[in-house]
Amino acid sequence: MRMHIDWTRCDGRGLCIELLPELLTRDDWGYPVGRGGSEIAIPQNLESAAHDARALCPTQALSLHG
Amino acid sequence: MTPDQGTTSVRGRIAGPTGVIRLFAAGTADFGSHHAAFGPLPEMDRASLIDELLRSGLDGRGGAGFAAWQKLSSVPADGRHPAIVANGAEGEPLSKKDAALLHNAPHLVIDGLLIAGQSLGARELHLYAGAEQLDPVARALKERGESRIRVHEAPGTFISGEATAVVSAIAGGTPIPRDRTERLTKSGLNGRPTLLHNVETLAHLALISRFGAAWFRSLGTGSAPGTRLVTLSGNAGGPRVYEIPSGMALTDILLSIGIDPHTVQAALVGGYHGTWLAAEQLDAPFSKEGLAPLGARTGAGIIMTLGSGSCGLAATADILGYLARQSARQCGPCTNGLPAIASLVERLAYGDTDGKLPQEIRRLAALVTGRGSCAHPDGTARLASSALMAFGSDVEAHLRGRCEALR
Amino acid sequence: MNTVFDQALWAVGRGSGVVAMVLLTLSVLLGIGARSGRPVVGIPRFAVTLVHRNVSLFSLIFVVVHVVSLLFDPFAQLRLVDFFVPFLGAFKPFWLGLGTIAFDLLVVVTVTGLLRNRIGPRVFKAVHWLVYAMWPVSLVHAMGNGTNGLQPWFLVIAMLCLAAVGGALAWRLHENFVEYRNVRSQENP
Numbered sequence: 001m002r003m004h005i006d007w008t009r010c011d012g013r014g015l016c017i018e019l020l021p022e023l024l025t026r027d028d029w030g031y032p033v034g035r036g037g038s039e040i041a042i043p044q045n046l047e048s049a050a051h052d053a054r055a056l057c058p059t060q061a062l063s064l065h066g
Numbered sequence: 067m068t069p070d071q072g073t074t075s076v077r078g079r080i081a082g083p084t085g086v087i088r089l090f091a092a093g094t095a096d097f098g099s100h101h102a103a104f105g106p107l108p109e110m111d112r113a114s115l116i117d118e119l120l121r122s123g124l125d126g127r128g129g130a131g132f133a134a135w136q137k138l139s140s141v142p143a144d145g146r147h148p149a150i151v152a153n154g155a156e157g158e159p160l161s162k163k164d165a166a167l168l169h170n171a172p173h174l175v176i177d178g179l180l181i182a183g184q185s186l187g188a189r190e191l192h193l194y195a196g197a198e199q200l201d202p203v204a205r206a207l208k209e210r211g212e213s214r215i216r217v218h219e220a221p222g223t224f225i226s227g228e229a230t231a232v233v234s235a236i237a238g239g240t241p242i243p244r245d246r247t248e249r250l251t252k253s254g255l256n257g258r259p260t261l262l263h264n265v266e267t268l269a270h271l272a273l274i275s276r277f278g279a280a281w282f283r284s285l286g287t288g289s290a291p292g293t294r295l296v297t298l299s300g301n302a303g304g305p306r307v308y309e310i311p312s313g314m315a316l317t318d319i320l321l322s323i324g325i326d327p328h329t330v331q332a333a334l335v336g337g338y339h340g341t342w343l344a345a346e347q348l349d350a351p352f353s354k355e356g357l358a359p360l361g362a363r364t365g366a367g368i369i370m371t372l373g374s375g376s377c378g379l380a381a382t383a384d385i386l387g388y389l390a391r392q393s394a395r396q397c398g399p400c401t402n403g404l405p406a407i408a409s410l411v412e413r414l415a416y417g418d419t420d421g422k423l424p425q426e427i428r429r430l431a432a433l434v435t436g437r438g439s440c441a442h443p444d445g446t447a448r449l450a451s452s453a454l455m456a457f458g459s460d461v462e463a464h465l466r467g468r469c470e471a472l473r
Numbered sequence: 474m475n476t477v478f479d480q481a482l483w484a485v486g487r488g489s490g491v492v493a494m495v496l497l498t499l500s501v502l503l504g505i506g507a508r509s510g511r512p513v514v515g516i517p518r519f520a521v522t523l524v525h526r527n528v529s530l531f532s533l534i535f536v537v538v539h540v541v542s543l544l545f546d547p548f549a550q551l552r553l554v555d556f557f558v559p560f561l562g563a564f565k566p567f568w569l570g571l572g573t574i575a576f577d578l579l580v581v582v583t584v585t586g587l588l589r590n591r592i593g594p595r596v597f598k599a600v601h602w603l604v605y606a607m608w609p610v611s612l613v614h615a616m617g618n619g620t621n622g623l624q625p626w627f628l629v630i631a632m633l634c635l636a637a638v639g640g641a642l643a644w645r646l647h648e649n650f651v652e653y654r655n656v657r658s659q660e661n662p
Contacts, residue, residue: 004247006245006438006439007201007245007396007398007399007400007437008243008244008396008397008439009245009594010398011398011510011653012510012653012657013510013518014510014518014652015518015519015522018517018518018519019519026068026281026657027399027403027433027612028403028406028430028433029398029399029402029403029653029656030146030398030510030652030653030656030657031399031402031437031655033433035212035438036436037436037437038436038437038438038439042096047193052519053519056519056522056523057342057592058507058508058510058522059594060589060590060594063247064108065247395658398657400657401657401658402657402658405658
């Protein structure tokens, strides 16, 4: 599974970083940074956390694929 | 020969242009000359067009360099009518080739659009270009009584030619990039499969459809076949547009137009989103394969030379400032990162001797790369990083409070 | 007819109204806290969002108890139409009408909140702004319509709510409200 970040929506509120600390950190301005840039690979054990992040993102900037 | 509106032809009735001048072989922009030089429109079905493009090795000329046959064959053949877009927006200040093509050979672009449209069963044909190109395009369309193509004006912004920005503009929205999770060939203009090609790519497609892949490959190299348009500018003047065989070494390109490579300190290849190459790297071929080992790309066919009396870091700082201002300010990393990178390079160029600057520029360049809805942050980061490499000794000099160019 | 049952209904109606008012206030505070993008009193950001949502749903439950209990109350003389159409009430129609308006707004805000991921962020955000109308209208309704509306104990609660929301609003309008605000350049919406 991979998580796509829509940067045109992302406002760097940081909820996804709290829910997926294994994959994401914050950059100098608060926006999420993870391996893969806009397409973050989600390992199986973090899939449910990724679902939470998608559902709770205040700007709906996250989507999950494949 | 009199102009003929017929759409069928026997291939080989007219031989393809024999010299290096192919796209501009008609000499003038009128339909009579075009028809005399290239003959009538050929009829191509989807399979034969894809096959001919595959064998020709034509790649996209807008900047990304995606194989033309691959893009065309990724349009689903599921009965939906795709939209075809000829992209002539040239927001890149160093590129003038699309304007040159639309002014001097608009009929070849129109041919390419019609051939692609016919072979894919498209009902919507669009041509998107800057304000100054609309007159020659309108004149050409009127000359041949062609009413199927809708013409749209592109604004002069740097990112107006980005594929999703083009689709957005044609759909009536703002010409800024959109987030995408699917290829445009699957879901583009109003959700329709959309094939978007640079105008030069379509002009080559029109020639390949007529004269075949073997003719196309009779110039250029094995991995970089055919001819391409380049825009040259810099210390020897310009910008000027040339049609050259693909894969020529950069030094040979400079020599062929009368520039002594020894007067060139470095060259920016690929445009503002491109890469600075130092003088000793300029023997590389100007092609995807030739430039890849140097981390560079042909982009839209742009070469800007820097004379030995100019400061490469100052030139880079100016460009980075422009690129930062051209951000659509939609994506956080780009909105914040590009001005930060630009200001660090400006400090380095204009007298700040803080030894941490190069490292910080590299860090921010890596940080913004891949984190936008379009490649604007990536291209800007590439330019900044390449300047630190190509002007490595000048960076050292600047950190000691000097500038190599001003010695 | 003044049975024990009627007395109980009346008490439930008033009590649930007061509780709903306090919960709505808490929900507004949590919503503003969530919008700041900062952890609130040590609660992580995602949890602030979840608590905001749950407190909001609780406040709606109390509002429903409030209006349903008053529907059966002989003093209030509420009719079903008064739930949705303002200013038709028999008893204090103006103050009741404000409650109706607040109720309608609360329903719309809740429904769009629950459907947030389907309707998209633009519609959600536009509708959610209505809270800034709903909350003061509901407070004025409580003070004007309520039997205890102007009694000291209720006024103390109302003033505390007002002070809390006023303070949160002042913070909301402060330039450093959003985390990282001071290091970010202005983004287009």
